[in-house]
Amino acid sequence: MRTIRRLTLLANLGFCLLPTTAALAAELAADAAIEAKIRASKPQIAQIVNNISAARIDASIRKLVSFQTRHTMSDTVSDTSGIGAARRWIKAELERCGAGKLEVSFDSYVEPAGRRLSRPTEIVNVVATLKGAQAPERMYVVSGHYDSRASDVMDATSFAPGANDDASGTAAVMEMACVMAQHKFDATLVFMTVAAEEQGLYGATHWAQQAREKNWNVAGMFTNDIIGSSRDEHGVLDNKQVRLFAEGIPALKEMPEALRTLVSTGGESDSISRQLARHVKETGERYVPDFSVSIVHRRDRYLRGGDHIPFLERGYAALRFTEPNEDFKHQHQDIRIEKGVQMGDLPEFVDPDYVAKVTRVNAAALASLALAPAAPAKVQVKTAQLENDTQLVWEANQEADLAGYRIVWRDTTSPLWQGSQFVGKVKEFKVMGKSKDNYFFGVQAVDMDGNVSVASYPLPLR
Ligand SMILES: [Zn+2]
Structure with a gap:
């Protein structure tokens, strides 16, 4: 030996x-x-990180806001407002910037009426795939949700800009797709903007379910949801970190043998998601100086969920990026002034330079994963x-x-x-x-x- x-x-x-x-x-x-x-540092990864543009991200966020509402049950016919116009714009942008490189498609199905859907609704994800050159069957998925909501989760017509939640994540995914499409990787990258997160994670669940049924090798997944604000609720600037939520052992009723072995050897912090989080932190911090990836050893925040959860539930490694200090006055709120305070998820509360930093962390990690064995x-x-x-x-x-x-x-x-x-x-x-x-x-x-x-x-x- x-x-x-x-x-x-x-x-x-x-x-x-x-x-x-x-x-x-x-x-x-x-x-x-x-x-x-x-x-x-790998020159290719450094170049990708350098090419991520805060100005383009800002323009994408403002364009998404211009559709008035991207509620999952909103208008699908208009070319200027509603979720249909939003997804057609996202698809056209990805086709334009990734011409000849990205395979862009709608992934859709009809979700029956339920607690958060008053009628059967077509749920449509926009999926852009950059096929790997060496191991195309191994894939890494990055997502943001392009649907938005007002105060009432069933309100499909009020202005619901969703600039931070989650035009920020959607713009980040689009920017990564456009920049990374100009490069070659060993493994496949899937850039996904999904719908119906606010109605119950339907879009992401649909894709994750297909992946599981077809036994796709999803070697890692990140969702970017609320990555836009660098100020806390008191207005204090905090633009030098992002939270990365990483689950340890899932809270299952019955523990499968593999998890039992993990726990019995003290490996509760060595789940596949925690291993992935270590990789993201190391790579992200190497390529984005003066910025930290603050890993949180939790699946998600209290009272909240996200599009990584359907992947976790199907046994995939999955993580969530979210800004460090959320301001709840600017989430899931009708646009209004209350006691002199502006409520609602408006673009003026989003910091595009901050979104760009989080996007760079994502891109560095994805590139490094897709270049590696x-x-x-x-x-x-x-x-x-x-x-x-x-x-x-x-x-x-x-x-x-x-x-x-x-x-x-x-x-x-x-x-x-x-x-x-x-x-x-x-x-x-x-x-x-x-x-x-x-x-x-x-x-x-x-x-x-x-x-x-x-x-x-x-x-x-x-
Ligand atoms: Zn969200």
Whole structure:
């Protein structure tokens, strides 16, 4: 095993150098070179981040607001107002900016009347797909919801600008689609603006359900919902962070065996969504300086939900981006002045520079995920004997440009990875002097350019 050879090397250093040590030293130097590549900024990702435009995002938000209402039961015939005009505009924009690159389509079905729908209603998502060049079956989904609402969730005619909730997320997704369509990725990117979030997450649920039924490999999903305001309810500026909601263990009535094993090994913060959140934080903060991704270890805020939930409920890794300080005077409110205070979700309360920063975090994370290999499969930690080293094994990845694997670790009380080691193209590795009892480990796959996958948590192997 490679680690044993390395130990031989270490034992020999400074003493009698055996002939083989030169080769081993070269191998270690190559490993160090990959580790440096992993840590370096990737020019393609930096370029994508640079090309995200606050001015275009602002224009998209204002255009969406101009449709008066995008309520799911609003007019679908007019070319200037209502949800039909809004979605036709979104589709046309994506077709224009992504010509020859993006596959843009409506994904629709009819939802029967229910608690939040007074009549059967066609629910229409606008989906733009950028097919991956190497592993098109592996996909990453980013969404915002383009429907809006007034105070009464059934009111389909009042002015409901929804500038922040959620023209901000919709504009972010459109901007990413247009910028990223000019680049090539290994995996597929799905840019989705969905309807009927406010009526019960119907649009996102419809797409997630199809994905589950067809067993699509959705390797990660982010929803952007209310990412527009950089001021809290007292007017204090806070434009240096975004919240990222990441679920640990879902609150299921019956716990499946895989989750039970996760919990039994202390891995409640190593769910696939939390692994994805670590990746987003690391990548986002690398490419968007002076900005932090504040991970919240929760599915969502109290009393609220979002379009990541239907994905979580179907076993996919999914996260929610939301501004740090919501101002509830500007959400789900009729436009009015109350006691001298402007109520309602108007564009003047949205900060396009802030939306652009959140969009850049999304884009950096998506690009990095779609350029990287898949997360290693069947990662396991050998637990058959009592020992103070950690033996990890996994299944080989299939990518042609794979450079190898990287072990990451952290203290059991730390939320983020603290150490890493690139270990080459092997299928097992023994981490010397770090006990599986005292650390959490993960294994990442790395390509020749230093693109690194999300970490996989090792389940016990007896
Ligand atoms: Zn929303």
